[in-house]
Amino acid sequence: MKAGLSRRGLLAAPLLLASGRALAQPAWPVRPVRIIVPFLPGGIIDNLARMIAEPLQRSLGQPFVVENRGGAGGNVGTALVARAKGDPYTLLLGSSGPLAVSPTTEASLAFDPATDFSPVTILARTPLVLVVPANSPWRDLRSMMDALRGARQDVMYPTPGLGSPQLLAGESLRQRVGFPAQPVHYNGSAPVVMAIVAGEMPYTFENLVLVAQQVRQGALRALAVTSAERAPMLPDVPTMSEAGLPGFEAGGWYGLLAPADMPAGVVPRLHAATVAALAEPEVKRRISEMGSPNISSTPEEFRAMIAAETVKWRDVLLASRR
Incomplete structure (x- = not known):
């Protein structure tokens, strides 16, 4: 027999190499x-x-x-x-x-x-919901935007903290609509929801799961959701795009x-x-x-x-x- 690899050996070599690499990979996980x-x-x-x-x-x-x-x-x-x-x-x-x-x-x-x-x-x-107090004069997003555009001083709105999606949504709304506003940072979402329910602040964006119950009970009014499609938990609430701000997602x-x-x-x-x-x-x-x-x-x-x-x-x- 001639020295060197046979044709069969040459064909088998890549398979052996591949299996060798697989065997060389350490098992995972082997501990917590x-x-x-x-x-x-x-x-x-x-x-x-x-x-x-x-x-x-x-x-x-x-x-x-x-x-x-x-x-x-x-x-x-x-x-x-x-x-x-x-x-x-x-x-x-x-x-x-x-x-x-x-x-x-x-x-x-x-x-x-x-x-x-x-x-x-x-x-x-997780989408956010734009909510206002139950006694707010704003019945929909368009009436809210019309009112905010006429603001002569900063409109204060609450957020659960710096860097939060709620703050980013609020700032994006301010820039898109064009009105003066300043965030008030609370320590988490719970006091934000309480402030809106009590009518201490005019509006906010908040996590759907945190405000859905208050919306259903009438303690808050939902004007829009920030997802691309309507939220199954609040199917009657339009998206921001449907309500008047095309492409708004947060x-x-x-x-x-x-x-x-x-x-x-x-x-x-x-x-x-x-x-x-x-x-x-x-x-x-x-x-x-x-x-x-x-x-x-x-x-x-x-x-x-x-x-x-x-x-x-x-x-x-x-x-x-x-």
Whole structure:
């Protein structure tokens, strides 16, 4: 027999190499995985993390443990995950504030959303509702805009804090309609809703799930939702586009991310398991109760969305400083 590889050997070589690479990839996970929630317990982000942790544990065979690392509007916990480069046992339940707003509002941010993370999938999008007190003279968005355009001094409106989707929606409304306004920052959404119900403030944007009950009971009047389509929880409330501001969309979004430089194979496996978790009936039901459609994305789609949202809100924030 002649020395060297036979034709059969040459054909088999790529298969052997491919299988060798597969065998060389470390098994994952082989120990508990932590999901960092960069906010205090409670609320949508914490609930989402705990919601997906159980099905991930079932499908991947290791505990997924939620750790709350709040501080600086979510930037502390987000930075912690960014520093865990290459660590497949540290994940982030990320949100629009730290990932798309902080790059503009924070002068010395300790992470770069474009390079420090490996996006896995978006988990949920929660629309906002433009609400006014029940005794407000504004019956719809057009009458509200007409009145605000005639304002001679700043119109005060409440928000749950700097960098929040509610603040961004309020500033976007001010710029689109053209009227003087100033936000009043409260410590969270609960006191914002109380202020509107009491008639202490003229209007606000707030999470659908937090105001839907007051709207149904007549304690608040909903003028529009900020999603592209009407919200099933309030089907009679028009979108902002339908009500008179075409293309106006705002709200919170949340997704699962890993640090940058993940070992080969981890992100695809985690993505498949997470998308399967989102498709479970109980998870779908609980996410719909947050006012979110049942959605997921590829890692590439999620990365592109983060970049697009960063540009969108950067433009709004920079315009607010002029």
